[in-house]
Amino acid sequence: MVDIIGxxxxxxxxxxxxxxxxxxxLATVGLKPGIEFNSGSMLTVRFEAQVDYTQFxxxxxxxxxxxxxxxxxxxxxxxxxxxxxTDEEKAQIETTLTAEFGRLSEAQFSSVxxxxxxxxxxxAAIAVIIAMVGILIYVTFAFRRMPGAFRYGTSAxxxxxxxxxxxxxxxxxxxAILGWEINLMFITGILAxxxxxxxxxxxxxxxxxxxxxxxxxxxxxxxVNSSVVQTLGRSLNTTITTLxxxxxxxxxxxxxxxxxxxxxxxxxxxxxxxxxLVAPGLLVVWSKGxxxxxxxxxxxxxxxxxxx
Amino acid sequence: xxxxxxxVLIAILIIFALCLLVVLPLEKGVLGERGVRLGLDLVxxxxxxxxxxxxxxxxxxxxxxxxxxxxxxxxxxxxTYGVTEPLIQSLGEDRIxxxxxxxxxxxxxxxxxxxTGFLEFREVELNEAGKPVYLSxxxxxxxxxxxxxxxxxxxxxxxxxxEEGYGNPVxxxxxxxxxxxxxxxxxxxxxxxxxxxxxxxxxxWIPARGSNGAQLTGAYLAEAEPTISQQVGSTxxxxxxxxxxxGGIMFDEIAKRLYYAGEYGTPQRALxxxxxxxxxxxxxxxxxxxxxxxVITGNFTLEEAENLANLLKSGALPVQLKRPPLYQExxxxxxxxxxxxxxxxxxxxxxxxxxxFMCVYYRLPGVLASLALVFYGVVVLAIFKLWPVTLSLxxxxxxxxxxxMAVDANVxxxxxxxxxxxxxxxxxxxxxAGFNRAWSAIRDSNVTTIIACIILIWLGSSAIASSxxxxxxxTLMIGVIISMFTAITVTRTFLRLFVGGRLAxxxxxxxxxxxxx
Numbered sequence: 001m002v003d004i005i006g007x008x009x010x011x012x013x014x015x016x017x018x019x020x021x022x023x024x025x026l027a028t029v030g031l032k033p034g035i036e037f038n039s040g041s042m043l044t045v046r047f048e049a050q051v052d053y054t055q056f057x058x059x060x061x062x063x064x065x066x067x068x069x070x071x072x073x074x075x076x077x078x079x080x081x082x083x084x085x086t087d088e089e090k091a092q093i094e095t096t097l098t099a100e101f102g103r104l105s106e107a108q109f110s111s112v113x114x115x116x117x118x119x120x121x122x123x124a125a126i127a128v129i130i131a132m133v134g135i136l137i138y139v140t141f142a143f144r145r146m147p148g149a150f151r152y153g154t155s156a157x158x159x160x161x162x163x164x165x166x167x168x169x170x171x172x173x174x175x176a177i178l179g180w181e182i183n184l185m186f187i188t189g190i191l192a193x194x195x196x197x198x199x200x201x202x203x204x205x206x207x208x209x210x211x212x213x214x215x216x217x218x219x220x221x222x223x224v225n226s227s228v229v230q231t232l233g234r235s236l237n238t239t240i241t242t243l244x245x246x247x248x249x250x251x252x253x254x255x256x257x258x259x260x261x262x263x264x265x266x267x268x269x270x271x272x273x274x275x276x277l278v279a280p281g282l283l284v285v286w287s288k289g290x291x292x293x294x295x296x297x298x299x300x301x302x303x304x305x306x307x308x
Numbered sequence: 309x310x311x312x313x314x315x316v317l318i319a320i321l322i323i324f325a326l327c328l329l330v331v332l333p334l335e336k337g338v339l340g341e342r343g344v345r346l347g348l349d350l351v352x353x354x355x356x357x358x359x360x361x362x363x364x365x366x367x368x369x370x371x372x373x374x375x376x377x378x379x380x381x382x383x384x385x386x387x388t389y390g391v392t393e394p395l396i397q398s399l400g401e402d403r404i405x406x407x408x409x410x411x412x413x414x415x416x417x418x419x420x421x422x423x424t425g426f427l428e429f430r431e432v433e434l435n436e437a438g439k440p441v442y443l444s445x446x447x448x449x450x451x452x453x454x455x456x457x458x459x460x461x462x463x464x465x466x467x468x469x470x471e472e473g474y475g476n477p478v479x480x481x482x483x484x485x486x487x488x489x490x491x492x493x494x495x496x497x498x499x500x501x502x503x504x505x506x507x508x509x510x511x512x513w514i515p516a517r518g519s520n521g522a523q524l525t526g527a528y529l530a531e532a533e534p535t536i537s538q539q540v541g542s543t544x545x546x547x548x549x550x551x552x553x554x555g556g557i558m559f560d561e562i563a564k565r566l567y568y569a570g571e572y573g574t575p576q577r578a579l580x581x582x583x584x585x586x587x588x589x590x591x592x593x594x595x596x597x598x599x600x601x602x603v604i605t606g607n608f609t610l611e612e613a614e615n616l617a618n619l620l621k622s623g624a625l626p627v628q629l630k631r632p633p634l635y636q637e638x639x640x641x642x643x644x645x646x647x648x649x650x651x652x653x654x655x656x657x658x659x660x661x662x663x664x665f666m667c668v669y670y671r672l673p674g675v676l677a678s679l680a681l682v683f684y685g686v687v688v689l690a691i692f693k694l695w696p697v698t699l700s701l702x703x704x705x706x707x708x709x710x711x712x713m714a715v716d717a718n719v720x721x722x723x724x725x726x727x728x729x730x731x732x733x734x735x736x737x738x739x740x741a742g743f744n745r746a747w748s749a750i751r752d753s754n755v756t757t758i759i760a761c762i763i764l765i766w767l768g769s770s771a772i773a774s775s776x777x778x779x780x781x782x783t784l785m786i787g788v789i790i791s792m793f794t795a796i797t798v799t800r801t802f803l804r805l806f807v808g809g810r811l812a813x814x815x816x817x818x819x820x821x822x823x824x825x
Binding site for chain 2: 084085086087091106107108109110111112113115116123124126127130131134135138139142184185187188189191192194195196198199202203205206207209210230231233234237238240241242244245246247248249251257260
């Protein structure tokens with residue numbers, strides 16, 4: 001049988017690097033908050049005539065919106081993103097643009113006050129944290145007959161945090177390159193990732209529980225390894241079928257839910273990695289009390305691996 | 309066992325047929341008007357969230373009563389526009405959400421909701437000599453009390469014809485802790501010197517009261533209709549009003565008093581009609597009694613007259629809404645329509661690919677699981693429609709995730725079945741063992757998901773994100789619950805049909821690796 005868990009410190013190394021890189025990326029580049037989290041207004045206007053981008057830019061700057069971000073959408077509309085507009089300011093922008101470029105229609109408009117923006121970010125965070133506590137409690141309960149039931153819950157949460165953190169980290173890098181902002185669909189994506197991640201982890205843990213009860217080996221590491229190998233087919237197949245659906249979404253639906261789809265894509269792959277390889281490894285480390293030797297042991301393991 | 313299985317199969321088919329009846333007829337589409345309700349982000353429309361402004365000492369009970377009345381008032385106003393299925397509800401204790409599907413003019417929508425619609429009648433303040441009081445009189449340094457000491461309510465000074473129109477409030481005069489104070493519409497103080505620089509020959513308007521001491525307001529109206537002026541040579545739109553009994557008496561008392569207050573054409577004889585602190589018109593009182601009816605004129609277009617009549621009929625908002633709204637969004641309908649088309653296409657293609665994968669990889673069980681997936685889709689849609697769940701973008705996300713989990717349950721079971729096959733069990737034994745062994749994993753993973761969903765729904769309080777988070781959580785929860793049923797009961801029932809049949813001996817239909825260890 002393939003020894004996956006024996007290489008756990010390799011996976012921890014990969015995980016550690018990913019997490020470190022994600023934290024660095026989140027701390028330096030960060031996630032660019034959309035108006036839902038940062039307040040402001042977004043106005044999309046559609047002109048009957050062709051309008052030049054540079055000219056449009058100048059016109060908006062002349063109105064005093066130097067801070068405005070202006071994008072041209074794939075359908076030729078113009079998206080203006082700026083601070084929260086009052087009714088008068090919005091009317092002024094539209095009259096000026098009409099005078100300059102001819103008739104326009106408002107394709108989309110949204111505006112979020114600072115008060116709501118702050119609440120949105122806070123409430124989303126609170127919801128996710130309390131959901132995590134709920135998960136921890138249930139998993140501990142479900143594995144109550146196992147020695148160290150609390151470890152299962154904790155490891156599941158670690159996998160989940162790992163998953164969201166790395167996904168957010170990778171997203172922040174992509175966002176910096178491609179100029180993506182996070183919006184409410186990003187939150188939806190993260191919630192979906194949380195759902196998948198916990199599902200994956202529990203399937204593996206369930207197998208460990210079953211094999212442990214059956215007593216297939218006295219060595220916990222063997223039990224965990226067998227369980228991971230036995231569930232590998234399922235883990236991969238589930239990831240593949242879900243990826244198929246997500247790719248279909250990405251190809252056909254496009255920009256509106258780009259955030260959601262990209263987060264799902266990254267999160268699914270990272271999530272499979274941490275649920276299958278990291279979380280069970282963590283259980284073994286915990287049961288063997290390897291915490292103290294974490295660094296030293298990793299060096300030894302890597303030395304062994306090189307020898308093979 | 310086979311007999312029981314047949315019964316279960318029949319039950320499944322009946323459920324399927326019933327759900328199909330709910331989801332169909334297809335001619336209007338599975339989604340949209342006749343089908344599952346779609347969120348604003350999918351169909352387009354206007355979404356507004358307002359903060360109601362209460363003063364600090366209002367009790368929670370009074371707040372909720374005021375919000376309830378405000379919701380009713382807003383609903384009345386919106387109903388005159390024939391918006392299909394508007395959503396008007398409170399959010400938290402002091403917020404109001406208005407969602408108008410298909411409404412394309414956000415400015416009109418905002419005006420409709422925001423306008424307080426407070427109609428009041430005022431008259432000109434008179435000094436002891438019976439002469440009108442002007443702003444200039446109050447700006448004199450020696451003045452530190454109202455000229456009409458009996459009337460302690462605020463005075464309104466409105467502008468005359470300017471670029472910004474006529475009748476808008478310039479200043480309010482209130483008595484604050486014994487001293488007179490000028491303020492603007494938001495209650496901020498205005499310096500006397502500032503006012504001295506503008507026009508000062510502005511009349512001081514005080515509430516017009518009946519003999520019972522109550523001010524005549526829109527609350528005493530029984531009816532309001534847009535009409536065309538009946539005067540010869542005039543086609544001016546106006547609003548005809550009818551007072552209720554009490555209002556009729558009060559109006560006549562006021563009319564009689566003003567009739568004798570001054571000559572025709574003097575300010576003393578004018579009745580000021582104010583809407584939300586702005587003077588609409590100030591007609592001269594021509595008769596001593598009006599028998600409970602009257603007209604409001606004011607250079608209206610027909611549309612303006614209609615709007616005003618609607619506003620008056622719906623009554624005044626019992627609470628001020630803060631402007632601009634906390635959250636406002638207008639989504640164009642075309643964006644929505646394209647999007648729905650695309651996502652249906654994407655969903656179908658994704659689903660077909662997943663089914664193909666299952667059929668190729670798991671053979672016959674894969675085919676059966678695909679059938680179970682179709683069953684799953686129809687049942688979930690039927691529940692969405694009956695609940696009803698409003699399907700938003702985030703809800704769609706939850707639905708997609710739940711499809712993934714439905715497939716996952718089947719994958720779990722089939723992998724277990726394969727293992728049992730490899731151990732050399734018969735089909736019947738492998739099916740039962742596969743389902744029994746996979747059950748604990750399916751149960752624990754799905755229950756965890758359901759717990760997370762319940763927490764997310766429960767936390768959905770007063771923020772915008774909550775509608776997204778809740779939309780996601782509700783569809784995911786429904787999906788997960790149904791998927792547990794379809795994956796376990798439906799697929800197993802289908803599979804059991806084959807036990808003992810001719811196909812059961814052709815194990816290649818179930819797994820390519822039968823008997824291999």
